[in-house]
Amino acid sequence: MNRPVPPLRPDGHGAPPPGGLDDVRLLADWYATGRPATLADHLERHGPPPVTAAGGGPPSVPLVEAVEAAGLTGRGGAGFPTARKLRAVAGRRRRAVVVVNAMESEPASRKDQFLLAVAPHLVLDGAVLAASAVGADTVHVCLPRDRPAQYRRMDAALDERRRARLDRVRLLAHALPHAYVSSESTALVHWLNGGPARPQGGPPGNRERGVDRRPTLVSNAETLAHLALIARHGPGWFRRLGTGDEPGTLLVTVAGAVADPGVLEAASGTPLATLLGRAGGPTEPLGAVLLGGFAGTWLRAEHLHTPLTRRDLAPLGAAPGAGVLVALPRSACALTETARLLGYLAAQSARQCGPCRLGLPAVAEDFTALATGRADQVLLSRLRHRTALLPDRGACRHPDGAARLAGSALDAFAEDVGHHLAHGPCPAARRPPRIPVPPATPPETWR
Incomplete structure (x- = not known):
């Protein structure tokens, strides 16, 4: 890979991915229109967030129960069950806070950057719904400081929502230092509390005492976008794709020695070789792939048949991680x-x-x-x-x-x-x- 992975797919026109649109959910608007979704586009396709449609009360199906039934896990790398995080924060006595982690400090990843560029309101809907579920009155959206254009787009999206009076919680965008560990959840909280963006070890955790010493839910941008769709379509719909143990889709940045590097959406359980094929296929014989990013795992080319699930990758000492797949040719050391x-x-x-x-x-x-x-x-x-x-x-x-x-x-x-x-x-x-x-x-x- 001689150049950085582009934030958008190189075709730039929202052309259907190879194999069709059967496993495209988060990126459906992009492929349908070929342009980033404005608030008007978003509302026309999805309608308002269920919490807003219900007049500010809880969704018709309790969100935490729906997320648990769907089997949604965090897409930031750790794969922690999202419903357990929601419950841990909702069970506290003090008013909570929600933090959207869109820092994407993994250098090989572009998935959150891509998602926020083409479907920002899906992420913000998820954050607002999560805030309703845990009893939060404030949502902090954390973005990297060295991507000013991304910050301006987010600020414009938040302004659209304010003018439409769509949300009953406060949404604030922040530009943070962009270091590798500054996306760690305690680093975000420490920065929002006035300190440097460094991880903080030891108790109490964010769920007990985070931003302003309040219970705090920190969630990855992609995870919240999935949550927004589960709230609308239900857990059964979410489970139609993926595997029984690891349902749904996930965003993957495919890079390296492939013809068409970029961000793909794929069902959990898709073989690694299929993902490479959807990125145009290898440009030269491969020796290995790096799965999960800089803190990930090297896999030899003979393991490319492996499905992209934690269960299937575990015997190889690997995991999906941050959703990164870098193809390394045999000609490289x-x-x-x-x-x-x-x-x-x-x-x-x-x-x-x-x-x-x-x-x-x-x-x-x-x-x-x-x-x-x-x-x-x-x-x-x-x-x-x-x-x-x-x-x-x-x-x-x-x-x-x-x-x-x-x-x-x-x-x-x-x-x-x-x-x-x-x-x-x-x-x-x-x-x-x-x-x-x-x-x-x-x-x-x-x-």
Whole structure:
């Protein structure tokens, strides 16, 4: 991949995806019209949010029960059951707050950026419905500071809703520092409370004491868009696509060595190879794919038949993660690519706990030595030992993701590791990088 993934699909006209529209829900308006949906477009297609149509009272079917029956899980990466998050906040005594996490700090992902560009009111409907379900009077929409055009579009969408007097809660947009860990839920809350956008470890959690010390629901933008559709169409409709254990659709950013990179919507359980095919197919023979983003898992090409579900990917040590699928050709050096990703993850840590201050740089340095042919006799054993020390020790899950990436590379590319250790770097290690890595954002700027 020699250039960043475009925020919209390259056709730019909303042409139907390969295979038709059978599994398109969140992006249906885009494919139907070829333009971002205004509030008038949105209301014409979907009608007002059910809570508004009911005169400000609860939806005819209690939302939390509908979401639970639908089996909706978070689309931000963790896959936590959405109904459980709603109940945890709704059960508190104080007035709650809702935070829309649209930061999308995973560098390889464009799904939330795409969704907010073409269907912002679907996300905002979901946020308003979630606010009604948990008893919130304020919704904070968190966007990255370095995408001013995205912020202006969101501000315009919020203005449309205010002029239409559509919502009975306050909706506010915020532009936050765009660092890798600034999208972590406690980092968002800490920034909204006046601090830097750094993760905060330890109790109490956001659900007990978040923004303004009030119970706070933090939810990914895509998750809220699904919630808005479930509220309108019901859990049975949502379950018509996907698998029994993991129903519904999800947005996936397909990038790398494919002819038509971009954002796709697909039913859960779609094989990885099918997703690559819908992105135009590989442009050259593939050696592996990176699933889940920079903190994801490398999978060899022989695993491309695997369905995109947590259940099917678990035996491979993988998960859908942030909904990213990067195709790496055989002509690239996977160890060199991994070393660059680890260097970025080390530079993007909050530097407030041992695994981030010491462990991540050490792992990144060892992996760079392996990739560039500067390995000593004990490097591999030292690298595996250091990688094993990272998980479950940090103030957030940032070290866990880096450990997952490093460990999967050592396993998936064991033959390459042996060659680099015995003979030095392969010829592919000297070729231009295939996965773009953005500049790191220093922690001192996260305010």
